[in-house]
Amino acid sequence: MLTFTCPYCGVVAEESELTGGGEAHLKRFGPGSSDAEFEAYLFTRKNPKGVHFERWRHAYGCGKWFLAARDTNTLEVFGTYPAQTTEPPADLIAAIKNKRPGWEGWK
Amino acid sequence: MSEAMSALKGETHVGFATVAEAGLTGMVTIRADLSDPALAAALAPLGLTVPALRQVTAAGGRSLGWMSPDELLLVCGYDEAPALAATLATALADSHALVVNVSDMRARFTVSGAKAREVMMKLCPLDFATLPEMEMRRTRAAQVAVALWRSGADEVSLVCFRSVATYVMGLLEVSSRRGGEIF
Amino acid sequence: MSTRLAKGGRLLDRSKPLNFTFNGTPLRGFQGDTLASALLGSGRTLLGRSFKYHRPRGLVASGVEEPNVLVNLGRNARLEPDQRATTTELFEGAEASSQNHWPSLDFDIGEINDKIGKLFPAGFYYKTFMAPKWAWKHLFEPVIRQAAGLGAAPKEADPDRYEQTYAFCDVLVAGGGVAGLAAALAEAKAGKRVMVMEQTAFWGGRAPVDGGIIDGLAPDEWVRNAIETLEKMENVQLFTRTMVSGLYNHGYVIGYQRVADHTPGDGRPRHRLWRIRAGLVITATGALERPLAFAGNDVPGVMLASAVRDYVVNWAVSPGDRVVIVTNNDDAYRTALAVLDAGLSVPVVIDARDSVTGALPMAVKARGVRVLEGRGIAKVLGRKAVTGVEICAQAGEGGVIETVACDCVAMSGGWSPVVHLFSHVGGKLIWDEAGAMFRPDATRPPIKADGTALARAVGAANGALTLDALCAEAGLAAQVEPEAPLAPVWVMPAGAKEALKFKAFLDYQNDVKVSDVQLAAREGYTSVEHTKRYTTLGMASDQGKLSNINGLAILSDALGQAIPQTGTTTFRPPYTPISFGAVAAEAKGEIFQPLRRTPMHGWHEAKGAHWEPVGLWRRPYCYPRAGESHRDAVNREITNTRTNVGLLDASTLGKIVVKGPDAGRFLDMLYTGMMSTLPVGKCRYGIMCNENGFLMDDGVVVRLSEDSWLCHTTSGGAEHIHAWMEDWLQCEWWDWKVYTANLTEQYAQVAVVGPKARMVLEKLGGMDVSKEALPFMSLAEGTLGGFPARVFRISFSGELSYEIAVPANMGLAFWEALNAAGAEFGAMPYGTEALHVMRAEKGFIMIGDETDGTVIPQDLNLGWAISKKKDDYLGKRAQARVEMARPDRWRLVGLETIDGTVLPDGVYAVAEGHNANGQRNTQGRVTSTYWSPTLKKGIAMGLVVNGPERMGEVLDFPGDGGVVHKVKIVDPCFYDKEGEKANV
Incomplete structure (x- = not known):
């Protein structure tokens, strides 16, 4: 059972106190977008074996959504950060590159 | 206001710790920017200060707990809650804030006794040994959400939604039965 | 024959005799006995029948690895099958019976399977029951089910109590032997919060039986000192009878405490499951001795060498007067010495190694015992008990050199570190050629959330199988006889023919033999995981603790490859079986799951409501009267509502308040309709879609003030919709100024429905509820019959209808007041089925009936609820897809x-x-x-x-x-x- 540190309330919460929300940093496409854009937004997910950015909600805690960088293979968590951002923090990206030199980046 | 009844009307069980539904309790949810000076100003007449991360402040028999980065829970007398909510809402009228009396939507419990902690250890995935007094924690008790804080050296207070009060009392009762002491 | 010795027994308290029964026969043991030692001490060696061939079986081991002696324990509601005798502490009045035989343990019809065992090779089921197809269901499966299974399942509800508890520590030490205690002392002295869990009732592990000197002290004394020191430390918690059953991700560990198995009915919970978060898990889980594979190695009386000396030293039980030792290593000679010290005889030690020169063998020879080098056992004589062994050259095919009479065979094929915990979440193993064992690879441990090591193995669990190696690792001084290397011997003799291999058991519990594994290899099973499933090797409740390494060594040999190339099967928790009770814990009966009750729940219950589950809520389906069927009741409730007035407890409807300068804009995105233009005090029906365009929820939206709205959701939809709102506000439109609060449970809500609804409210009094003051689809706030109330003029039935919200704590009083006020108008409560029928009569859709996650609003002719003026709302783009x-x-x-x-x-x-x-x-x-x-x-x-x-x-x-x-x-x-x- 995984644990994450909620960046809002500082609590190390276990998975049973959280709900997962899938891939992070999706860009919403609404009316006017092309079929390809909309399809990518709705259905296409990276699903990597390795570094993954994902959404978690501290559902049984402060109720806030946060984002996490996690290795889907080793389950190592590189860091968590608030959801109000369109891209991961630079220091987190640097830390991941340091640990996973072969990583191709988050985009 | 007459005829109000708490979810379990003060039901109490005595095992190796005492578990009790605390009866009618006033509660007011405040959602606001916690750094907004208007919030501090609105609370000042109550003698209450805005609690820091996860803290509970108290004054004049009322307490104010940190629920999330933009939410506080004022615990007060049941009868005074509607007026307090109205007063705070008025004081915060010019700010972006939501103040609402929620005194009826929860049940409050106390678990007391030297081994009160051992009752809670059976239900919540948190480290009671390192939980300071008057720190608000929102977590899970078995299958439902609760908020709790150590309201005294040998007492834990917790609140849950009203609809699951019977369930939570069931959890507390079975977890505090004699013979179930952990240490 | 086994018997109790007159002296000794380090774990026994002879002043406390205990009475128990086995298959109905009264027997006696002592405080400190296990059921196994007490049975053996009572002269019982035939204790069970094997699973497949119904062969007579006795004890092989003295601990958790015991494969054979699983018993039914207790009776009636406290009957529990498949309890290992070796881990069951004896208590006064214990009732045990053997399993898997008919009509009796001594005479078992099923033994015919052994005589025709050639018909049941590996994969027998797969090969035999394939055709004809109909026969599986009607013939094969019923017959197999009748024959299969071990113990009997209890038929009554379990009267015992079980519980779980959460715990947190810096270091969890699994295992209370010398290595575990030494590690605990070191970590505790460094100031760490330490928990130590030992699966047995005693501290010290094997060292007190195996001997040696630790830091100048006898092992028993060293252990006593260590425990005294640890007990005084505030940062240490010690647990006996507590098995660490599994390691999981991010430092989650399950401990299984058998609180009251040995004191049944004393009021304590029987088992307690510890759900621990540990910063580091030190696996000090020891090692398990391996059997040797020779013909008849399952005859009662053939035991692990370590088990024989455990029974002698710990419980003063002689497993036999004449104990033959068969080994490939020096350690087994300790058994010879223990047996001799107890005054019993060792006719011969059969050592598979060509040259035996170690200190322990020399000590045994010095006691006058014959030690045979380069020899093996061709065959064990006897069926229900050992009567002798036939000795052969280990290098040969099994030609008998001599026959030696004996009543016990103590075998040792070397030791395997218990690597289970280290492996559960990805810790890697390496093959240690010298020790012929897999041991943890410290450079590839399981990891925690931060990527650092979760587990460290110490002592025998780390491959430090001797006391001096263990002490060197722990920084202790040891004195112990040095041991010469073992010879990796898997089958005895090396060139054993089919007839011998057919009786050489690897997995006792599932009756898997050397010949089965070799057959699997010949049939093309090259993967160890496939071979396991084909032969069922390691698939019994002991999960192959004794058979695993031997089996994969034989598979490797048959495949002509090295053991590490074959690899091990995956180790999965729990280490030994844990009770369902401990897993379920408090979640049974009334608190099996949270049942959500409205403030009026008790009233409905008292009126005999028939319930309908709606999410975790219970809502009255109808209120049947005496002699009335549910359908009659529903019809009556509908007719009364349509002609008089009906009352519905609608408290379960979701009620979410949305407030802020951007609240209108936000609701316009959330709902397909336009909510920002709704006048204050007015209601509007709204539908919500997900981004796929499909309908997900509906309800009436009410504008409470300039900047606040109240959104009603479906019953059971409140939490989900509230979370959905927060998701968009927190993760997409975080710069919008909107706050939400889920007030579902703040209010009790009652629908007063029917032509006479207004009369009931007027009778209560306090508010003007006339058509003019409170027109259809509008809101009024005030005091109704003394209750603070919000009154909505909305209708889900087509009748004149008011939905009234009052504070939940007044809900019951308000409901009773309505019933009283309504009596003269014929008011009756109605349930959800009447509600459903009435909405269907009106053609109103119901989320979950007319929608199923593939339906868009346009499919339901709800185009009128979709604003044409809006550029965007959730689901709009999807609804434009082809x-x-x-x-x-x-x-x-x-x-x-x-x-x-x-x-x-x-x-x-x-x-x-x-x-x-x-x-x-x-x-x-x-x-x-x-x-x-x-x-x-x-x-x-x-x-x-x-x-x-x-x-x-x-x-x-x-x-x-x-x-x-x-x-x-x-x-x-x-x-x-x-x-x-x-x-x-």
Whole structure:
């Protein structure tokens, strides 16, 4: 059972106190977008074996959504950060590159 | 206001710790920017200060707990809650804030006794040994959400939604039965 | 024959005799006995029958690895099957019985399987029961089920209590032997919060039996000192009878405490499951001795060498007068010494190694014992008990050199570190050639959330199998006889022929033999995981603790590859079986799951409501009166509501307040309709879609003030919709100024419905509820009958209707006041089924009936609830996809059978032709169907291809038993189409 540190309330919460929300940093496409854009937004997910950015909600805690960088293979968590951002923090990206030199980046 | 009844009307069980539904309790949810000076100003007449991360402040028999980065829970007398909510809402009228009396939507419990902690250890995935007094924690008790804080050296207070009060009392009762002491 | 020795027994308290029974026979043991030692001490060696061949079996081991002696323990509600005798502490009055035989343990008909065992090779089931196909269900499976299984399942509810508890520590030490205690001392002295869990009732592990000197002290004394020191430390918690059953991700560990197994019925919980978060897990889980594979190695009396000395030293039990030792290593000679010290005899030590020169063998030789080098056992003599062994050259094919009479064989094939915990979440193992064992690879441990090591193995669990190696690792001084290397011997003799291998058991519990594994290899099973499943090696409740390494060594040999190339099967928790009770813990009976109660729940219950689960809520389905069927009650409630007045507990409806400068804009995105333009004090029906365009929830939205709205959701939808709102506010539009609060449980809500609804409210008094003051689809706040109330003029039934919200703590009083005030007008409560029928009569859709996650609002003719003026709302883009705009989508219509009967639920309308699978094409389906007491006929709603354009058309809906229902497409609104009744 995984644990994450909620960046809002500082609590190390276990998975049973959280709900997962899938891939992070999706860009919403609404009316006017092309079929390809909309399809990518709705259905296409990276699903990597390795570094993954994902959404978690501290559902049984402060109720806030946060984002996490996690290795889907080793389950190592590189860091968590608030959801109000369109891209991961630079220091987190640097830390991941340091640990996973072969990583191709988050985009 | 007459005829109000708490979810379990003060039901109490005595095992190796005492578990009790605390009866009618006033509660007011405040959602606001916690750094907004208007919030501090609105609370000042109550003698209450805005609690820091996860803290509970108290004054004049009322307490104010940190629920999330933009939410506080004022615990007060049941009868005074509607007026307090109205007063705070008025004081915060010019700010972006939501103040609402929620005194009826929860049940409050106390678990007391030297081994009160051992009752809670059976239900919540948190480290009671390192939980300071008057720190608000929102977590899970078995299958439902609760908020709790150590309201005294040998007492834990917790609140849950009203609809699951019977369930939570069931959890507390079975977890505090004699013979179930952990240490 | 086994017997109790007159002296000794380090764990026994002879002053406390205990009475117990085995298969009904009264026997005696002592405090400190296990059921196994007490049985053996009572002269019992035949203790069970094997699973497949029903061969006579006795004890092989003295601990958790015991494969054979699983017993039924207790009786009636406290009956528990498959309890290992070796880990069951004896208590006064214990009742045990053996399993898997008929009619008796001594004479078992099933033993015929052993005689015809050649017919049951590996994969027997797969090969035999493939054809004819019908026979599996009707012949093979029933027969197999009858024959299979070990113990009997209890038939009564378990009277015992179980619980779980959460715990947190820096270091969890699994195992209370010398290595574990040394590690605990070191970590505790460094100031860490330490928990130590030992699966048995005693500290010290093997060292007190195996001997040596630790830091100048005898092991027993060293252990006593260590425990005294640890007990005094505030940062240390010690647990005996607590097994660390599994390691999981991010430092999650499960401990299984058998609190009261040895004191049944004393009021304590029987088992407690510890759910621990540990910063580091030190696995000090020791090692397990391996059997040797020779013919007849399962005859009662053939035991692990370590078990023999455990029984002698710990429990003063002689497993036999004449104990033959067979080994490939020096350690087994300790058993010879222990047996000799107890005054028993060792006729011979059979050592597979060509040259035996170690200190321990020399000490045994010095006691006058014959030690044979380069020898093995060709065959054990005896069937229900060992009578002797035939000795052969280990290098040969089994030609008998001599026969030695004996009643016990102590075997040792070397030791395997217990690597389970280290491996559970990805810790890697390496093959240690010298020790012929897999041991943890410290450079590839399981990891925690931060990527650092979760586990560290110490002592025998780390491959430090001797006391000096263990102490060197722990920084202790040790004195112990040095041991010469073992010889990796897996089968005895090396060239054993089929007849011998056919009786050489690897997995005792599942009756898997050397010949089975070799057969699997010949048949092409090259993967160890496949071989395991084909032969069932390691698949019994002991999970191959004794058989694992031997089996994969033999598989490797058959495949002609090195052992590490074959690899191990995956180690999975739990280490040994844990009780279902501990897993379920408090979640049974009344608190099996949270049951959500409205403030009026108790009233409904007292009135005999028949319940309908709605999410975790219980809502009254109807209130049947004496002699009334549920359907009668529903019909009565509907008719009364339509003619007089009905009361519905609607407290479960979701109520979410949304407030802020951007709240209107936010709701315009959330709902398909326009909410920002709703006047204050007015209500509007709204529907919500997900980004796929599909309908997800609906309800009435009320504007409370300039910047706040109240959103009603479906019952059971409140949490989900609140989370959905917060998701968009937190993760997409975080710069919008909007706050939400889920106030569902703040209010008790009652629908007062029917032509006389207004009279009831007027009787209560306090508010003007006239048509003028409170028109349809509007809100008023005030005091009603003394209760602070919000009154909504909304209707889900087509009748004049008020929904009134009062503070939940006053909900019951308000409900009672309404019932009292309504009595003179014929008010009756009604339940959810009446609600459903009445909404269907009006053609109102129900989320979950008319929607199923693939339905868009346009399918339900809800275009009127979709704003054409908005650039965007959630789901709008998806509704523009080609599939959603297709002209032949299934759309909502009313359905009526030609003969007026009720259409069955879930039936489909057929169309011409067949699809690619040869099934009839379909053109529609029923989504809701009811008897309407108002219209005195069956009414239904459904989705039909182009439905609204096909009014009056008659479709065929095939039902059960060849019946075809003729159904006419009609308008979905069956009642008061003009809406005159609600708007009065």
